Amino acid sequence: MDIPPTTQSLSNAASLAFKEIGRFKWLVIIGFLLSAGVSILIAVNQPNIYTAKMIVVPSKSKDSGGLSKLAGQFGGLASMAGISLGSSGDQTAAAIEFMKSRNFLHNFIEKRELLPYLLALEGWDRVTRKPIFNIEIYDSNTKTWTRTPAPGKNQIPTPWEGYDALVPKITLANSDKKGIVEIKVSSLSPDLSQNIANWLIEDINLFWKEQDKIQADQAISYLEKKANETTVAELRTMFYELIAEQTRTKLVSAASDDYLFKALAPAFYPEEKSGPSRALICIAITMLGGLMSLILAFILALKTRGQK
Structure with missing residues (x-):
């Protein structure tokens, strides 16, 4: 089955954009590192429950x-x-x-x-x-x-x-x-x-x-x-x-x-915390920040490719 020209063009553009993302790898890396740092600060400052x-x-x-x-x-x-x-x-x-x-x-x-x-x-x-x-x-x-x-x-x-x-x-x-x-x-x-x-x-x-x-x-x-x-x-x-x-x-x-x-x-004295899960907080925030950085890099790659 022939791929419609419009779909074919979008597919080619996306493929080229992914190749162009390598030019913005610094953005993705910085995004991951910043997200990881922020997640640690947030997790550490969460009081025990x-x-x-x-x-x-x-x-x-x-x-x-x-x-x-x-x-x-x-x-x-x-x-x-x-x-x-x-x-x-x-x-x-x-x-x-x-x-x-x-x-x-x-x-x-x-x-x-x-x-x-x-x-x-x-x-x-x-x-x-x-x-x-x-x-x-x-x-x-x-x-x-x-x-x-x-x-x-x-x-x-x-x-x-x-x-x-x-x-x-x-x-x-x-x-x-x-x-x-x-x-x-x-x-x-x-x-x-x-x-x-x-x-x-x-x-x-x-x-x-x-x-x-x-x-x-x-x-x-x-x-x-x-x-x-x-x-x-x-x-x-x-x-x-x-x-x-x-x-x-x-x-x-x-x-x-x-x-x-x-x-x-009687209710037992809780010697250990029940929350929060600081590891889960760090993972969630880091992954979210990294994903946003990746999306931003992809958009910039598409935009750069379109200007050529």
């Missing part, structure tokens, strides 16, 4: 078996009385979603005083094992904010800003088949990563325990009122059984620290 991992399982104490039995025994009567005995179901997925919410994390940031670590941390001293803060944002000696706030922001930041910085550091993975939840926290400080992972489970357990206690108190008051109002013996029996179940919930919440989640092991 430390990731703490933790595996938790739903606590056995958070069991709705008693309520399920009552639902089977008194379901019909409860419906007549306008009371639902539906099972609370698996709360693991709901708890994981709540742990990502602003409601929970705003309170978490304030309680654990994390704002300086989220907004001003720029490194970690391996020798002294102390965080390094950006003095232009936060003075750790006087514990005062020195930053120049962006338009519409105050000098002292709010948990709203901290939330945006914290969420990318946390990874929550729920495995329904295995019945476990994996928590990963990454930051510039291994201490901070470990602490946040442990604190998250501690605080979600405390929150869920307090919420269930409040709901149990409200349910008991309501059920006692209903029991006093009714004259039907079966309904009174049901109400007192429900009161006993809610009282059990209160006792469990008071006795257990691992109310919703139980850690198979």
Whole structure:
């Protein structure tokens, strides 16, 4: 098959241009060397990232078996009385979603005083094992904010800003088949990563325990009122059984620290960095710079050839 003249001309021009690239090899070499130098500078100045991992399982104490039995025994009567005995179901997925919410994390940031670590941390001293803060944002000696706030922001930041910085550091993975939840926290400080992972489970357990206690108190008051109002013996029996179940919930919440989640092991202290990969950074930037230099040399070769 004959090659069209236009295609043949382009093919010949490209072939000649590749031959002409040799005249611009200095450009390609300099491009590779500059890219390699820049990549090394960028890679060296990247701070280490430390990731703490933790595996938790739903606590056995958070069991709705008693309520399920009552639902089977008194379901019909409860419906007549306008009371639902539906099972609370698996709360693991709901708890994981709540742990990502602003409601929970705003309170978490304030309680654990994390704002300086989220907004001003720029490194970690391996020798002294102390965080390094950006003095232009936060003075750790006087514990005062020195930053120049962006338009519409105050000098002292709010948990709203901290939330945006914290969420990318946390990874929550729920495995329904295995019945476990994996928590990963990454930051510039291994201490901070470990602490946040442990604190998250501690605080979600405390929150869920307090919420269930409040709901149990409200349910008991309501059920006692209903029991006093009714004259039907079966309904009174049901109400007192429900009161006993809610009282059990209160006792469990008071006795257990691992109310919703139980850690198979506390988060380990990450002694080695999880990132960044400095070798990969150097290779990627060097190859990109070299490719751009090669393309530029090819264009110059084509242009030079066209002028002849």
